[in-house]
Amino acid sequence: MKDPKPLPNKPAPKSGLNAEIQARIGHQLRAMYDDVVKQGVPDRFADLIRKLDAGETPADAEGLPQNSIGRD
Template sequence: MKEVKSQLSKSPGPGKQGGLNAEIQSRIGHQLRAMYDDVVRQGVPDRFAELIRKLDTPEGGAGGDTTAKPDGRE
């Protein structure tokens, strides 16, 4: 990662466009995928899964809150 930072901090020479070369983009991509893979493996917490189930339940269905109006007011 230090190599990427040192390459990023170098200013482009005359006539060169700023940007990242393919190798740096690839390294960043690999590191981002590794971080996001860890997040995906953690799964959805039970409380979020329950909230999603409640949102997916049709209004007036079993287990749904029938006191809420369609505009979100009670």
């Protein structure tokens, strides 16, 4: 079956939500997640991010040899 080609002179159909609906959704999402954002990043995640930024691998953090990761 051939894919239909768009007509060159016909404008593309408008899709998506209008600005009012997007604003309402945004407001409701902010209200729902505001408390979560205020809690901040847990210490264990902040430590992990620092280690990843420093180039430390999980094996380095655990004191394991590199080739033992993921093996039983």
